[in-house]
Amino acid sequence: MVDAITFAKSDEQTMLGSTVRDFLEATVDFDAVREMSTTEDAMDANVWNGLAEMGLIGLHIPEQYGGAGFGATEVGVVFQELGRKVAAVPLLSNVLASTAILSAGTDEQKSRFLPEIASGETVATLAVYEGAHDRAPMAGEASLMSRDGGWVLNGVKRYVTDAPNAGVFVVSASTPDGVALAVVPSDASGVLVAATNSLDATRPLGEVTFNEVSVNSDDVMADASGAIAAAMDMGVVCLAAEQVGGAQWCLETSVEYAKNRYQFGRAIGSFQAIKHLCADMLVAVEHSRSVAWHASATIEDAKESAIAVPLARSVCSDAYVKAAGDTIQILGGIGFTWEHEAHLYFKRAKSTSLLLGSVDSYRDRLADAVGI
Numbered sequence: 001m002v003d004a005i006t007f008a009k010s011d012e013q014t015m016l017g018s019t020v021r022d023f024l025e026a027t028v029d030f031d032a033v034r035e036m037s038t039t040e041d042a043m044d045a046n047v048w049n050g051l052a053e054m055g056l057i058g059l060h061i062p063e064q065y066g067g068a069g070f071g072a073t074e075v076g077v078v079f080q081e082l083g084r085k086v087a088a089v090p091l092l093s094n095v096l097a098s099t100a101i102l103s104a105g106t107d108e109q110k111s112r113f114l115p116e117i118a119s120g121e122t123v124a125t126l127a128v129y130e131g132a133h134d135r136a137p138m139a140g141e142a143s144l145m146s147r148d149g150g151w152v153l154n155g156v157k158r159y160v161t162d163a164p165n166a167g168v169f170v171v172s173a174s175t176p177d178g179v180a181l182a183v184v185p186s187d188a189s190g191v192l193v194a195a196t197n198s199l200d201a202t203r204p205l206g207e208v209t210f211n212e213v214s215v216n217s218d219d220v221m222a223d224a225s226g227a228i229a230a231a232m233d234m235g236v237v238c239l240a241a242e243q244v245g246g247a248q249w250c251l252e253t254s255v256e257y258a259k260n261r262y263q264f265g266r267a268i269g270s271f272q273a274i275k276h277l278c279a280d281m282l283v284a285v286e287h288s289r290s291v292a293w294h295a296s297a298t299i300e301d302a303k304e305s306a307i308a309v310p311l312a313r314s315v316c317s318d319a320y321v322k323a324a325g326d327t328i329q330i331l332g333g334i335g336f337t338w339e340h341e342a343h344l345y346f347k348r349a350k351s352t353s354l355l356l357g358s359v360d361s362y363r364d365r366l367a368d369a370v371g372i
Helices: 011-027 030-036 045-053 072-084 091-104 107-119 225-260 272-297 302-336 342-352 359-370
Strands: 124-127 143-147 150-161 168-175 178-185 191-196 205-215
Touching (some): 011 045, 011 072, 030 342, 072 091, 072 272, 091 124, 091 150, 091 225, 124 150, 150 168, 150 178, 168 205, 178 205, 178 225, 225 272, 225 302, 225 342, 272 302, 302 342, 302 359
Parallel strands (some): 143 168
Antiparallel strands (some): 143 150, 150 205, 168 178
């Protein structure tokens, strides 16, 4: 069991959050984000390079593999700030891929693959879904067959996060001995990447086809079902923190607008309907903040995380979607326009509620964990 959880940030965690927030405030330009949201391969190179310079891309990766060696709580602090600015960077994909490698790889494989991921030199992503994210993310129909001392990979992976920008795919596939993961460069012969239209183009998705792709035996990690599950849970923790950051922006924006927008000679925040929306938003944000922190603090405890992870997925997804929608209502006409940032948050809220498994599937998992 984990020790008693402290829900207050340490001084170091507070400093980390402040540093990332200051950097993002100075670097993220919403006009540029809007422009990127119309492309198929959105990626803010300035933010990505800055995160790399600060050593934050490999924050969760052990030091012996080129990372900083911090835990999931520190990763959550970074993702909360990224979510607050809807930053278009592939950090979620890198976390998913590196967590899978950490869980399934040999020491030699970790030493070979992780340093480039930790430095930000390589964008890696986990390719495990062959249909909508509400289905089980395992091997599916993709297969790895032994041939000439190596392996040959065939299959199609869909809705792969940051596929258009990825340099490496960590791909799930079936073998005669079970589910395995193969590390495949995006420029390998037989790999075809096609961008997928999505609601939130600031986190691009893609369909990746693997057609007779040769894979070295040293690049295959066997018995990977547990590693995929671990990567999904880590991804959910990151998304939950990101959702908290986005919902916090919605709350701050709504309150500020309600205080300064006047109708009938009064600030609209004095109207009961607006008061109730803002109050409910505050409760939802604080609730989601607590469950997201709990999930990040307990992810190493299998018994506790069986409850904490699906709880965070459910609470934080619902809170963000509701907060983003209510923000548009409070803002009124301006909230529906392209010029205001509210639509970026609403799209991010809706898309994150669908990534890595539906909220309903996690509620089913939570019910099973508590014996309902």
